[in-house]
Amino acid sequence: MAGVRADATTKPRPHRGFVVFKWLVYALLAGDVVLYALYGRVTELIDTAAWFVLLLLFEWETGGWPLPRRWLPLLHGVRALASVAVVVAVVGYALERVWLDFANEVVWLGVIALLELEVRLPPAALRLHRLRRVAASLLYLALVGFMLTWAAMGIGGQDPHAAWLDTWDALLWLVAFVVIELNVFGFRGALTRR
Numbered sequence: 001m002a003g004v005r006a007d008a009t010t011k012p013r014p015h016r017g018f019v020v021f022k023w024l025v026y027a028l029l030a031g032d033v034v035l036y037a038l039y040g041r042v043t044e045l046i047d048t049a050a051w052f053v054l055l056l057l058f059e060w061e062t063g064g065w066p067l068p069r070r071w072l073p074l075l076h077g078v079r080a081l082a083s084v085a086v087v088v089a090v091v092g093y094a095l096e097r098v099w100l101d102f103a104n105e106v107v108w109l110g111v112i113a114l115l116e117l118e119v120r121l122p123p124a125a126l127r128l129h130r131l132r133r134v135a136a137s138l139l140y141l142a143l144v145g146f147m148l149t150w151a152a153m154g155i156g157g158q159d160p161h162a163a164w165l166d167t168w169d170a171l172l173w174l175v176a177f178v179v180i181e182l183n184v185f186g187f188r189g190a191l192t193r194r
Contacts, residue, residue, distance in 0.1 A: 022059075022179045029055065029172050035165060043092035047105065048169065050085035053078065055176060059183070104146045104170070111139050111177065140177075146170055 147170035153163035
């Protein structure tokens with residue numbers, strides 16, 4: 001027990017405001033899944049629920065939560081199922097010819113690929129890190145463009161309720177990925193208590 005106490009005192013704790021903000025975003029995303037269950041298409045529900053599960057698993061791994069070894073097979077199995085569900089959603093958007101949702105999903109997959117690349121690149125590969133950041137910035141800009149497109153469709157489109165739900169969803173996921181970037185790249189360490 002003494003070793004745990006010593007570790008807890010030397011390890012910086014995230015600022016309470018960051019933790020509250022992060023879990024508020026996650027709670028809103030859980031509500032987003034419920035909204036799609038009530039008002040969205042099946043493909044949208046599968047998509048949102050699968051990404052939410054992946055987000056929680058990612059938080060578990062990067063947020064400093066204890067991870068008992070015996071849970072790893074379950075964790076990997078749930079991740080595999082959620083990943084398959086994301087692929088099902090991408091195919092569903094293509095089959096339904098919902099091209100804006102399809103393009104949005106493909107861009108999100110690009111963001112994930114770039115995050116994976118950033119984590120795996122050696123720190124000395126400065127040029128590759130810069131290129132990854134430029135590419136990620138362009139993808140995030142495209143995601144903001146999708147969000148603004150849905151907002152415009154909410155103002156004058158055929159199905160304004162669906163468009164506003166998509167706008168809300170896009171905004172929440174952009175904010176959630178800011179939180180992920182803060183977790184992964186250590187910015188939360190800068191927000192520690194003094």
